[in-house]
Amino acid sequence: MDPTLAFKFGIDTVLSCGDSLAALKRNRFALVAHPASVTTELVHSLDALAAAGALPHCVFGPQHGARGDKQDNMIETEDFVDPKYNIPVHSLYGAHRRPTEAMLRDVDLIVFDLQDVGCRVYTFLTTLHYLLEAAGQNDIPIWVLDRPNPAGRQIDGLALEYGEESFVGTAQIPMAHGLTLGEMAGWLNDTFKIGASLTVKKMEGYELGSWHQSAWPLSQPWVNPSPNASSVNMARLFSGTVLLEGTILSEGRGTTTPLEILGAPGLDVATLIETLRADGGFALGGTLLRPCFFEPTFHKHAGTLCAGLQFHTEHPGYQPERHFPYSIMAIALRSIRRQLGSSIWRSHEYEYERGRLPIDVITGGSRFREWVDSSNTSIASLCSWIERDRNRWFRARENYCLYQSPQFEPLAMEAYP
Numbered sequence: 246m247d248p249t250l251a252f253k254f255g256i257d258t259v260l261s262c263g264d265s266l267a268a269l270k271r272n273r274f275a276l277v278a279h280p281a282s283v284t285t286e287l288v289h290s291l292d293a294l295a296a297a298g299a300l301p302h303c304v305f306g307p308q309h310g311a312r313g314d315k316q317d318n319m320i321e322t323e324d325f326v327d328p329k330y331n332i333p334v335h336s337l338y339g340a341h342r343r344p345t346e347a348m349l350r351d352v353d354l355i356v357f358d359l360q361d362v363g364c365r366v367y368t369f370l371t372t373l374h375y376l377l378e379a380a381g382q383n384d385i386p387i388w389v390l391d392r393p394n395p396a397g398r399q400i401d402g403l404a405l406e407y408g409e410e411s412f413v414g415t416a417q418i419p420m421a422h423g424l425t426l427g428e429m430a431g432w433l434n435d436t437f438k439i440g441a442s443l444t445v446k447k448m449e450g451y452e453l454g455s456w457h458q459s460a461w462p463l464s465q466p467w468v469n470p471s472p473n474a475s476s477v478n479m480a481r482l483f484s485g486t487v488l489l490e491g492t493i494l495s496e497g498r499g500t501t502t503p504l505e506i507l508g509a510p511g512l513d514v515a516t517l518i519e520t521l522r523a524d525g526g527f528a529l530g531g532t533l534l535r536p537c538f539f540e541p542t543f544h545k546h547a548g549t550l551c552a553g554l555q556f557h558t559e560h561p562g563y564q565p566e567r568h569f570p571y572s573i574m575a576i577a578l579r580s581i582r583r584q585l586g587s588s589i590w591r592s593h594e595y596e597y598e599r600g601r602l603p604i605d606v607i608t609g610g611s612r613f614r615e616w617v618d619s620s621n622t623s624i625a626s627l628c629s630w631i632e633r634d635r636n637r638w639f640r641a642r643e644n645y646c647l648y649q650s651p652q653f654e655p656l657a658m659e660a661y662p
Contacts, residue, residue, distance in 0.1 A: 277372070282360065308337075365420050386441075389426060400639060425647070456565050475503065491606070530568025572627070
């Protein structure tokens with residue numbers, strides 16, 4: 246980002262625009278928000294809008310709640326009345342995951358202001374898709390107040406397969422999509438022919454013409470958009486570490502570094518690190534691998550000592566253009582599967598999907614799981630699938646980039662073992 250330009254979130258550009266504020270004041274609008282919905286001065290969007298004389302008619306809260314108080318997946322949130330402003334707060338992760346007619350009855354405008362982490366599985370993208378559909382069906386204009394994608398422009402992972410849609414994947418896109426939610430809104434609206442009256446309130450001072458520019462503004466503190474999204478490091482890793490949710494391995498829930506580590510009791514971490522450096526060096530992008538121990542206080546392996554591995558990207562040697570966390574985790578899981586000699590997949594209801602393995606829901610099909618389980622597949626075969634999906638998505642998203650983008654970097658095919 247250009248350090249000479251003052252950075253502004255989408256909410257800041259709205260607050261500084263008289264026409265935008267006037268439009269909000271004359272409409273009964275619904276604000277879609279969570280704890281990371283803040284201005285550059287860290288004032289929550291609800292408070293900032295109310296102070297500017299534009300009090301929302303109601304608030305919609307996504308997964309983990311408008312207050313971000315729900316720790317784990319599948320923990321639903323109830324509706325409530327905001328005690329400060331006496332306006333209704335509707336849950337979109339409870340009895341309903343789409344806004345109902347009753348919720349929208351008196352709404353003239355939807356203002357969407359959620360911080361994302363750039364991964365298909367992160368459910369705020371699904372909530373955006375559902376709200377676009379509701380806006381189109383009910384002839385309600387929708388504004389998306391844009392925010393950075395902290396994972397940057399990188400594209401990684403297999404695309405969701407047709408027919409494998411769920412609450413953690415509604416579109417045939419790779420795991421890491423490399424767009425902001427404002428950019429994704431334009432693509433969703435056109436691709437699914439939703440027809441919503443969409444306005445994206447762009448950020449200011451946010452350009453990513455080079456891979457060496459930080460995808461997260463260095464001037465801005467990080468605010469957790471969900472309880473386990475505790476750092477920029479987590480956001481960079483999430484398109485890989487989220488795969489652990491479908492396994493018997495701990496992803497660090499119940500520790501202070503969730504989704505930045507993996508581990509299990511008795512895991513041979515030394516062999517795992519050796520494998521990742523030998524077979525996955527092309528995808529590390531300078532990521533440092535550190536053996537560690539941890540004992541989760543809840544969730545998988547609670548109260549049990551785990552041997553683990555932490556991934557570190559927050560250092561000068563990090564190379565985002567060469568960092569492919571999905572590919573790293575695929576190689577890690579195949580190594581662990583062979584190390585254990587038995588299945589590593591969990592079997593339970595995952596994000597309201599019954600009768601499907603969680604790993605298949607997460608990855609959007611069975612290809613990934615079958616590749617990990619097979620004894621005669623190569624890393625080159627998986628990476629060739631990923632590269633095909635990356636190229637397709639890169640072409641599909643080109644016309645929706647609202648900010649500068651660095652040059653597309655293909656996977657280093659010659660490096661595949």
